[in-house]
Amino acid sequence: MALDAAPAVVALGGGHGLYASLSALRLMSDQLTAVVTVADDGGSSGRLRKELDVLPPGDLRMALAALCDDSEWGRTWSDLLQHRFVSAGSLDNHAMGNLMIVALWELLGDTVQGLDWVGRLLGARGRVLPMASVPLVVEADVRREAPGERAAGETVVGQSRVAVTDGRIEQLRLVPADPPACPEAVEAVRAADWVVLGPGSWYSSVLVHLLVPELAAALHDTDAKICVTLNLGAERGETHGLSATDHLEALHKHAPGLRVDAVLADPSAVEDTSELAAAAGSMGARLLMRQVRRGDASDRHDPLRLAAAYRDVFEGVYGDV
Incomplete structure (x- = not known):
């Protein structure tokens, strides 16, 4: 799926949504950077964050797992990162990858260097960075x-x-309200050809990137083009009852001056195509409709279909297929 000249791509998000975009993007570019939310306060990540006063590692771990290549080596390391312990003791539900990442942070004393070491061990096809230098x-x-x-x-x-x-x-809002952005993440956004925002938990994993002032400034100032990837449906909880257009309007509300170049959506997740196209146009974007859902009709993206859709976005192929 690689383009003739692979673009430098930065993908922003967290959790399963970022895992989906990275699983597609790694098929088409070797210049890939994931910028990951660091606000998780639940589960294994929340426990490690509270006990050791570190960034929550869970979303960072998932991004690294997504960048493992589809070889025996890559699949094995990805499975190891995602493995969770089951016990009656304090290890219960801890993810092995979370423990590995935090251990490297303690050994090296540097968050970004620790993530780079994990990436080298895995043979990850890209780099993983936190969106901020402190837990949020x-x-x-x-x-x-x-x-x-x-x-x-x-x-x-x-x-x-x-x-x-x-x-x-x-x-x-974020607490602290003016957190220090990860300098490497800001640099990656400014140097990118494309920035991909979403899919994912719209408020708690996607829009939070726009609340880190230095990162938001880079997103507004970068020469990179910006692609917003919409979800395959409203989620239980934070976006229950929201339409695809509502998702775009929430983005515009939290970043009214952000220029968007493309909006990617699956037709099955769009209630009113004309309304969504108008909302995209008001942000300066063109709407690209592509089937990116898995064939089992689940609310999960198919990596190959999503990679093909991103290729069309990057090459400016907006016609119906």
């Missing part, structure tokens, strides 16, 4: 409406709680 807390102003009652607002604190909130998210 996500806060969301949420509006809840009960039938026959006036809408009530509340603040939900923590990525794990924001991800499953059953209210309408009005505004996101």
Whole structure:
């Protein structure tokens, strides 16, 4: 799938959404950088973050696993990173990759260097970087409406709680409000040919990148083109009931000056194509409709289909196929 001249691509996100985009992008470029959210406060990552005062490693681990190549070596290391212990003790549900990453951080005393070492061990096809140099807390102003009652607002604190909130998210914030961005991540965005934003948990994994001031400035100033990849459907929790157009409008609300060049969507996830095209156009983008869902009709991206769609985006092939 490689392009004649592989572009330098930066993919932003976290969790399963970033895993999907990286699994596709690694098939077509060897100049690939993942910039990953560091606000996770649940599960194994949350426990390590609290106990050892480190960045939560889980989303970083998943990005590294996605970049392992499809060889016996790559598949074995990817499985090792994702392996979770099951026990009646303190190791229960810890991911092996989380422990490996944190151990390297302690040995080397450098977050980025530790991630680079893991990448070298795995033979990863790209680089993984945190979006910020310190652990972050996500806060969301949420509006809840009960039938026959006036809408009530509340603040939900923590990525794990924001991800499953059953209210309408009005505004996101980070604590600290002005966190230091990872310098290597800022440099990668400024030097990229393309930046891919999404798919993923829209508020808690995707839009949070736009709240890190130095990273947001790089996204606004970069000469790179920006592609927004929409989800295959609304998720339970934070985006329940939101249409594809609502996702774009939430992006515009949190980054009103951001120039977007392309919006990629699966036709099965779009309720009103004309409305979505108009919303994309208002941000300066063209809408590309491609079937990128797996053939089993699950809400999961097919890496080959998604890679083909990205190739069309990067080459400017926007016609129907």
